[in-house]
Amino acid sequence: MIVDSTNLQQEPVASKIHFHPSNNGIKLDKKQSREQQIALLKSLNLIFERNPELKIRFEKVTSFARQVRVSEYHLTNACNIRCKGCWFFEFEHDLESREVKDLNSLEKFLINERERRHINTALVIGGEPALFLDRLSLYKSVMKYVTVSSNGLQKIPYEGFEDVTIGLTLFGGGPLDDELRAIKPSGKRFNGLFEKALFNYKDDPRAGFVYAITEDGIPYIEETVRRIHENGNILNFNYYSKYDQVTPVDGMRKNALLEEALRVKKLFPNTVISHEYYIKAMLTGESHWGIFSYDECPSISVSHPAHKDRLQNGNPYLPQFNTWSADLRTVKFCCTSGHCTGCRDSQAVFSWLMVNVRHFSSSEEELQTWIEIAESYWRQFYWSPYHRYSQKNFFNM
Numbered sequence: 001m002i003v004d005s006t007n008l009q010q011e012p013v014a015s016k017i018h019f020h021p022s023n024n025g026i027k028l029d030k031k032q033s034r035e036q037q038i039a040l041l042k043s044l045n046l047i048f049e050r051n052p053e054l055k056i057r058f059e060k061v062t063s064f065a066r067q068v069r070v071s072e073y074h075l076t077n078a079c080n081i082r083c084k085g086c087w088f089f090e091f092e093h094d095l096e097s098r099e100v101k102d103l104n105s106l107e108k109f110l111i112n113e114r115e116r117r118h119i120n121t122a123l124v125i126g127g128e129p130a131l132f133l134d135r136l137s138l139y140k141s142v143m144k145y146v147t148v149s150s151n152g153l154q155k156i157p158y159e160g161f162e163d164v165t166i167g168l169t170l171f172g173g174g175p176l177d178d179e180l181r182a183i184k185p186s187g188k189r190f191n192g193l194f195e196k197a198l199f200n201y202k203d204d205p206r207a208g209f210v211y212a213i214t215e216d217g218i219p220y221i222e223e224t225v226r227r228i229h230e231n232g233n234i235l236n237f238n239y240y241s242k243y244d245q246v247t248p249v250d251g252m253r254k255n256a257l258l259e260e261a262l263r264v265k266k267l268f269p270n271t272v273i274s275h276e277y278y279i280k281a282m283l284t285g286e287s288h289w290g291i292f293s294y295d296e297c298p299s300i301s302v303s304h305p306a307h308k309d310r311l312q313n314g315n316p317y318l319p320q321f322n323t324w325s326a327d328l329r330t331v332k333f334c335c336t337s338g339h340c341t342g343c344r345d346s347q348a349v350f351s352w353l354m355v356n357v358r359h360f361s362s363s364e365e366e367l368q369t370w371i372e373i374a375e376s377y378w379r380q381f382y383w384s385p386y387h388r389y390s391q392k393n394f395f396n397m
């Protein structure tokens with residue numbers, strides 16, 4: 001499920017929709033100064049002395065995060081629909097490589113990832129991963145945690161995939177979703193993509209929607225969230241933006257979108273798991289210390305040669321994170337399109353907040369916000385102890 005928020009004139013486009021667990025932020029990049037680490041630990045300890053409850057929550061969330069070592073994998077270049085604004089097809093990522101279909105080769109590759117690179121968590125995207133369940137089940141058998149991004153048209157069965165997280169994409173809400181996405185590869189239109197996803201995953205604890213909201217879809221947000229709520233699923237907000245948003249009018253509409261997202265979050269606090277701080281950062285591209293950009297983005301493939309300077313600029317990044325093409329050989333630039341200008345990839349923004357605990361360490365309030373963001377992040381994943389239906393606890397992970 002791949003959509004980009006950059007570079008497509010006129011067409012509405014959305015950030016890529018997927019998940020990747022991130023570094024917990026307490027382990028700073030080696031290149032960062034020792035003084036910086038000591039200062040961070042000092043600030044944290046001062047806060048913990050005043051508020052031991054925060055210390056417990058902080059230690060829980062960081063200890064869980066430390067055991068998740070993630071990379072992203074394109075399982076296939078094929079998809080059963082053609083969404084408008086999909087960066088994967090728009091930028092011809094599907095033509096860059098030939099996908100490996102042989103299961104033995106895939107298994108070897110995954111075992112190598114696990115044994116040599118110590119990856120234990122797979123974020124599986126495509127194309128549409130649900131088209132090839134035999135491949136998906138290999139990810140399931142080799143990796144400890146698996147998250148799959150899907151358009152929801154074809155159900156991933158329960159049997160054999162009991163504890164995977166399924167992120168279902170949704171653009172705009174209301175009639176916009178069909179307008180933008182219910183298009184077959186032949187170009188023929190159909191109706192009811194969202195309805196089909198709701199039907200396939202009714203009361204399915206594995207499934208959560210990644211709902212890309214947009215200025216044009218403000219009137220649909222509450223009703224769409226209500227339907228997800230009544231279907232027994234959770235959701236995270238993502239951003240679905242038009243290419244050119246710099247006019248004052250667009251700025252005003254962006255504010256209206258933010259207000260509406262925050263209002264609906266209040267109405268359905270347990271269904272909308274996105275934290276308020278994240279919603280603001282994702283829609284505006286800003287945090288209280290800076291602006292989201294390539295120089296700060298943590299979701300880059302560490303093995304890609306283009307990032308030599310970035311890896312040394314002192315900003316944290318996701319250790320060991322790579323995105324692999326479906327040929328199982330090519331390391332892609334990052335978790336999404338690689339077109340950084342205006343990128344607002346939802347999970348890259350999430351990771352940006354998560355790896356920057358240092359910017360949330362000057363007061364109890366700030367640290368509490370960071371902990372809440374981190375906890376809300378992990379709530380997305382059915383395999384995490386923070387998920388509302390998790391059977392796991394911190395002592396049996």
Ligand code: SF4
Pocket residue numbers: 001002003079080081082083086087088089126127128151181
């Ligand atoms: S469902 Fe297919 S066409 Fe749509 S964003 Fe995902 S990969 Fe692209």
Ligand code: SF4
Pocket residue numbers: 293294297298299300333334335336337338339340341343344345348
């Ligand atoms: S490197 Fe980061 S900012 Fe650039 S496209 Fe990828 S996710 Fe977006």
